Amino acid sequence: MDCLANTAATRQYLRRFAIAMAAYIVLTMAVSFCFRHFYPTGPLTYLLAILPALAIIAQIVVVGLYLAGETDEFQRNLFIQSVLWGLGGLLSLTSIWGMLESFTPIPHFQPIWTFPVFWCFVGLSSPFLIRRYR
Amino acid sequence: MKNSLRDLRAEKGWSQAELADRLGVSRQSVNAIETGKYDPSLPLAFRLARIFALPIEHIFSDAPEGSRK
Numbered sequence: 001m002d003c004l005a006n007t008a009a010t011r012q013y014l015r016r017f018a019i020a021m022a023a024y025i026v027l028t029m030a031v032s033f034c035f036r037h038f039y040p041t042g043p044l045t046y047l048l049a050i051l052p053a054l055a056i057i058a059q060i061v062v063v064g065l066y067l068a069g070e071t072d073e074f075q076r077n078l079f080i081q082s083v084l085w086g087l088g089g090l091l092s093l094t095s096i097w098g099m100l101e102s103f104t105p106i107p108h109f110q111p112i113w114t115f116p117v118f119w120c121f122v123g124l125s126s127p128f129l130i131r132r133y134r
Numbered sequence: 135m136k137n138s139l140r141d142l143r144a145e146k147g148w149s150q151a152e153l154a155d156r157l158g159v160s161r162q163s164v165n166a167i168e169t170g171k172y173d174p175s176l177p178l179a180f181r182l183a184r185i186f187a188l189p190i191e192h193i194f195s196d197a198p199e200g201s202r203k
Binding site for chain 1: 158159160162166171172178
């Protein structure tokens with residue numbers, strides 16, 4: 001995220017986030033491969049299906065660890081603001097989309113997109129926050 | 135909240151980065167406090183007061199704009 005300064009907590013956060021992201025990509029590819037070639041059945045299907053989601057949960061934990069470990073209160077405040085903008089944007093978009101789905105023939109919003117959309121809004125908020133505190 | 139951080143820093147001949155190092159925060163944090171866009175917490179305000187060897191109320195003032203403390 002652009003508004004993160006180069007603090008020790010930030011570097012650790014980016015390292016952890018990259019690991020969790022890599023885990024997500026590897027798990028998604030591995031699970032897709034399993035479903036395409038081994039046709040799992042029974043409880044294993046559910047277990048395999050949720051594996052990539054665990055990497056997403058790990059990313060949320062990484063955000064929490066950053067907030068707990070960041071000693072620069074201004075940077076922590078900035079990060080919290082960008083996360084709030086992300087949540088606000090996501091909730092607004094999904095509310096609008098939900099209403100549109102109820103009354104118009106637009107495509108269904110897959111819940112799998114909530115996490116990427118959240119980070120898009122976080123990213124979009126960064127330039128505004130940077131300008132505000134410049 | 136108004137503050138005289140920029141003047142105090144200039145008196146010491148420190149850059150924002152130097153003051154940030156002494157405080158253990160980022161340069162952006164010092165800039166945000168100096169420009170009045172961010173009010174520091176009480177612990178950070180105490181750290182600033184200790185660095186400049188001044189009481190907190192000599193650095194920060196909640197007096198209305200235009201009036202001197």
